[in-house]
Amino acid sequence: MTAPFPTRKQEDWRYADLEALQPVWEQFAEPLTLIVGPGETFEEVWLPTADDVQVRRIQLALGAGAKARIFALNTAPVYGRVELDISLAEGADFELYGANIGTGLSTNEIVTTVKHVGVGGRSRQVIRSVLNGKATGSYLGKVEVARGAQQTDAEQSIKAMLLDRGATANAKPELEIFADDVKCAHGATVGELDAMQLFYAESRGLDPAGARALLLEGFIMGLWDSASDCGAIAEAARAALQRVV
Amino acid sequence: MLKITNLHATVADKPILNGVSLHVPAGEVHAIMGPNGSGKSTLAYVLAGRPGYAVSEGSASFDGRDLLALEPHERAAAGLFLGFQYPVEIPGVSYLQFLRESLNSQRRSRGEAELSGAEFIKLAREQAKLLGMDAEMLKRPVNVGFSGGEKKRAEMVQMGIMNPKFAVLDETDSGLDIDALKAVGAGINRIMRGPGKGVLLITHYQRLLDYVEPDKVHVLNGGRIVRSGGPELAKELEREGYVEAAA
Numbered sequence: 001m002t003a004p005f006p007t008r009k010q011e012d013w014r015y016a017d018l019e020a021l022q023p024v025w026e027q028f029a030e031p032l033t034l035i036v037g038p039g040e041t042f043e044e045v046w047l048p049t050a051d052d053v054q055v056r057r058i059q060l061a062l063g064a065g066a067k068a069r070i071f072a073l074n075t076a077p078v079y080g081r082v083e084l085d086i087s088l089a090e091g092a093d094f095e096l097y098g099a100n101i102g103t104g105l106s107t108n109e110i111v112t113t114v115k116h117v118g119v120g121g122r123s124r125q126v127i128r129s130v131l132n133g134k135a136t137g138s139y140l141g142k143v144e145v146a147r148g149a150q151q152t153d154a155e156q157s158i159k160a161m162l163l164d165r166g167a168t169a170n171a172k173p174e175l176e177i178f179a180d181d182v183k184c185a186h187g188a189t190v191g192e193l194d195a196m197q198l199f200y201a202e203s204r205g206l207d208p209a210g211a212r213a214l215l216l217e218g219f220i221m222g223l224w225d226s227a228s229d230c231g232a233i234a235e236a237a238r239a240a241l242q243r244v245v
Numbered sequence: 246m247l248k249i250t251n252l253h254a255t256v257a258d259k260p261i262l263n264g265v266s267l268h269v270p271a272g273e274v275h276a277i278m279g280p281n282g283s284g285k286s287t288l289a290y291v292l293a294g295r296p297g298y299a300v301s302e303g304s305a306s307f308d309g310r311d312l313l314a315l316e317p318h319e320r321a322a323a324g325l326f327l328g329f330q331y332p333v334e335i336p337g338v339s340y341l342q343f344l345r346e347s348l349n350s351q352r353r354s355r356g357e358a359e360l361s362g363a364e365f366i367k368l369a370r371e372q373a374k375l376l377g378m379d380a381e382m383l384k385r386p387v388n389v390g391f392s393g394g395e396k397k398r399a400e401m402v403q404m405g406i407m408n409p410k411f412a413v414l415d416e417t418d419s420g421l422d423i424d425a426l427k428a429v430g431a432g433i434n435r436i437m438r439g440p441g442k443g444v445l446l447i448t449h450y451q452r453l454l455d456y457v458e459p460d461k462v463h464v465l466n467g468g469r470i471v472r473s474g475g476p477e478l479a480k481e482l483e484r485e486g487y488v489e490a491a492a
Contacts (some may be wrong), residue, residue: 015356059311069444071270168425185382195296196333197333197334197335199296199317199333200329200332200333200335201335201343201347202294202316202317202321203293203294203317203321203327203329204343204347204403204407205296205318205321205322205346205347205348205350205351205354205407206318206346206347206350207316207318207350207354208316208318210318210346210350211318214335214338214342214343214346215335215338217336217337217338218335218336218337218338218386220337222336222337
């Protein structure tokens with residue numbers, strides 16, 4: 001039986017493009033479950049496809065001391081959703097580096113729940129959004145630290161760049177902590193390109209579009225630095241940026 | 246080469262330049278000196294086309310072209326270089342990428358062939374070495390983590406790479422120790438001294454002029470040139486201060 005179709009009243013679907021999701025819901029109704037065994041390492045690079053609607057729903061359980069690192073470029077022409085539900089056992093380590101790059105009327109969102117269940121887990125989520133036109137880019141990220149998950153170290157860094165007045169960025173980091181010896185940091189900024197940086201680049205000979213592209217590249221590209229092979233995602237991100245500049 | 250006539254400019258509706266007239270012929274270096282708030286940096290920004298710096302009257306021509314009608318990047322392609330008083334940091338973008346894309350963008354708009362990665366790196370290394378800067382620093386993000394002196398040296402490396410026809414250098418000497426000052430002075434002479442080139446050197450102090458001898462010195466005060474003279478004027482200013490000398 002297919003899971004019920006979500007409604008906007010559900011917090012983690014409130015910015016979703018449900019109309020775009022409806023026709024393809026059956027394919028995505030059940031999240032994919034993955035398990036990374038104790039001490040094992042998992043790394044994936046999620047590249048965009050050519051589909052109008054691109055959805056990934058993953059449940060990922062990290063065993064004790066397991067490490068997972070995900071690089072995600074979310075840039076669907078209509079609706080893109082990267083949904084991750086992660087649980088971390090003792091000493092597990094999770095990193096997500098994600099970008100929403102949106103143009104036109106598109107909606108791209110990254111929705112995560114990171115559950116620190118064991119002691120000494122570490123999670124780090126770095127999300128960057130670049131949006132133009134009337135595009136929406138969202139990050140909804142809940143970090144749950146269970147009772148007893150002491151020495152948890154969780155970090156969320158969310159930054160968005162709006163290139164047009166009609167573009168929207170939503171950033172909602174959320175913490176639910178039931179342990180008393182933890183470190184949970186989060187920061188969110190929404191801004192525009194810096195006028196002085198643009199002028200500096202233009203004074204060196206870059207035309208306005210080239211200057212914007214270069215600054216945005218600097219804003220996004222640092223995300224992929226730690227990937228074992230960042231070639232494909234860097235290239236896809238560059239192509240996506242060219243569409244929004 | 247650069248001809249400024251009765252230039253008036255405002256910043257946030259406040260008049261800053263009140264009728265600057267100045268002619269720098271090809272082959273000459275002119276110094277502009279003046280007290281804080283006299284309009285020196287505004288003049289530099291107006292010449293480079295910084296948004297928000299509005300020209301309300303007057304004109305500026307560069308090699309016979311109407312400079313003020315050009316966008317900032319078109320001014321760069323035409324051969325104008327602004328050395329920033331406060332060079333800007335750009336996190337996430339390496340100096341090499343920044344300068345290569347800038348230079349190639351200039352070359353494209355002049356109808357010249359772009360430099361390949363290898364050609365560019367060779368040029369950048371050469372220029373960094375001539376300015377006494379570690380070429381490894383060019384792999385770092387633009388000006389991020391650079392000291393004040395390193396930023397100014399890097400401006401000169403940029404100027405060497407761009408090889409412009411005309412440079413407006415806005416207090417390039419501020420924040421430099423003596424060795425850096427000598428290196429920067431030598432850089433200006435090497436890159437910018439020559440027929441068909443010109444420099445407008447904006448400075449507070451005489452000391453840079455010990456290394457880059459100007460053909461003319463102008464005193465800017467209250468948004469106008471109040472006095473002009475030869476190199477000896479700079480020495481007089483240093484001795485007597487702006488109030489006396491400009492009186």
